[in-house]
Amino acid sequence: MKLLVVEDEALLRAALTEHLTQEGYRCEQAATFAAAHEKIKLYEYDAVLLDLTLPGGAGLDVLRALKTDRARAAVLILTARDALADKLAGLELGADDYLTKPFHLAEVSARLRAVLRRRHFGGHPWLRYGALAVDPANALALVGSQPVALTRKELELLTYFLTNVGRVLTKESLAEHAWGDAIDTVDSFDFLYTHLKNLRRKLRAAGCELPIRTLYGLGYQLQAPPDATTFASSPFSP
Structure with a gap:
């Protein structure tokens, strides 16, 4: 399945991409708001892993653009923000799940499998x-x-x-x-x-x-x- 990893921290972006690639996913990357916005306009993804704090813009605006375009991608928000208002805003805009940094890569994998099952396979494997x-x-x-x-x-x-x-x-x-x-x-x-x-x-x-x-x-x-x-x-x- 094809994923887009939107994360401005280079080491974390590389770690996520390497880990998920080893699990069999096809991963693309974006480090800025502009790069993420361009990719979701041009390409389709099964899931987007989305940081909320990005250079040049807000991750919530990337999420908003995804939902406006009726994209089929599941969205898993990964961010250092732990405020309830940010979580609620992401979920209300259509995010499928939310993880607060720091997190274990194994938990990202488990959450990702769950949101993909719900979004694309009716909750079944x-x-x-x-x-x-x-x-x-x-x-x-x-x-x-x-x-x-x-x-x-x-x-x-x-x-x-x-x-x-x-x-x-x-x-x-x-x-x-x-x-x-x-x-x-x-x-x-x-x-x-x-x-x-x-x-x-x-x-x-x-x-x-x-x-x-x-x-x-x-x-x-x-x-x-x-x-x-x-x-x-x-x-x-x-």
């Missing part, structure tokens, strides 16, 4: 699409009871499709989600086509024909199954 079940937090994919060995990028692409069933996803948005904002500099999307081909091949070999339509000139669309995508507490729950 598993995504289900017909016989296919995916647990993004633990990098697991099953068809029936059979594990499917997917690479990290394949799993990120699959999760993105499953959380956007019926939506047309451009090749740019798919690439940004799995490879980050630096994708703006690439000359070809052949690497994306290869990963999509491999994802389809692996699922097909496991008995799952994922109906991803190629809409030329527009992008890709995962068609809704008859029972729609569901969220579940286990891969086999009814």
